[in-house]
Amino acid sequence: MPQTLQSLAEFTAARLIGDGAIEIARVASIGQAKPGDLIFVQEEKHLDGALSSDASAVIAGEFAASHGGRKPLLIADHPRLAFARAGALLHPPRSYPPGIHETAVIHPSANLALTASIDAYVVVEANAIVGQRAHIGAGCHIGEGVVIGGDCDLYPRVVIYPGTTLGRRVTVHAGAVLGSDGFGFVRDERYGRYQKFPQVGQLVIEDYVEIGANCTIDRGALDKTVIGAGTKLDNLVHIGHNSSVGGNVVIAAQTGVSGSVKIGDDVVVGGQVGLADHVTIERGAILGAQCGVPSNKTIRGKGVVFWGTPARPIREYLKELAVLARLARKSRD
Secondary structure (H helix, E strand, O other): EEHHHHHHHHHOOEEOOOOOEEEEEEOOOOOOOOOEEEEOOOOOOHOOOOOOOOOEEEEEEEHHHHHHHOOOOEEEOOEEEHHHHHHHHHOOOOOOOEEOOOOEEEOOEEEOOOOOOOOOOOOOOOOOOEEOOOEOOOEEEEOOOOEEOOOOOOOOOOOOOEEEOOOOOOOOOOOOOEOOOOOEEEOOOOEEEEEOOOOOEEEEOOOOEEEOOOOOEEEEOOOOOEEEEOOOEEOOOEEEEOOOOOOOOOOOOOOOOOOOOOOOOOOOEEEOEEEEOOOOOOOOOOOOOOOOEOOOEOOOOOOEEEEEEEEEEEEHHHHHHHHHHHHHHHHHH
């Protein structure tokens, strides 16, 4: 959907320097840019490369304003954010024609909106609800009583167990499993065996959540697992039963969240983080890659970066590393 620079400037709240009638068709990187493309520069050191590229226009910060004669510019306070918004306008989500593929298996009691799109080999079980303009990709399995809100987009091979509710505009990438049983067992010491604890709770995923490929999110054992509005999960993230993840949280790949964990709003979790059971991460904390948090611990500090295992503020962690390095040098001397 090509747009003029003027319309992009208005849409992104950026200041236009140059010809507003130029049409932009795509977003691109500096190295791959062609005529008709829009690129962005976050730092001044990359500006010369952007201005000498084949792109038709550049989004940049105020540092670029004096270079307007070389190429049309959109000046923004946050160039990366403005670029993302421009990309959303230039590359809107794919629209799916309504209808049910002839190979899909739909239970008679399921309630599918007339505008929903159901691809090949989908199975929708009894009493499930699929909202307006929702898209269910090929090979998905929608369990009994599942509720899928309007404008959701499920990629192929997603499995949703009974007791799961998705809000509006939820995106679930291929291979994700939502609402499966949590890992809950009680040891019978007399016989040396494990008895499974009931896993009969629910999973609630609120609006505007995006779930990466091959994620697994367990339903609650007796209560609910909740993923808050606007939260984004990378690929290969696991969320255990009875956990609650707040709104606008980001969790990077290969992170494991045990049962009964509470993650507050606006938390950032790096890759390969491990959270043991009954951990609390308070609002706005930042966990660096490969952090480990032991059971029943609380991490607090809005905007504070934590690192290591057990996780502690990064300044403290770096001081400990420096002390260890000095001790190592002394032992070699």
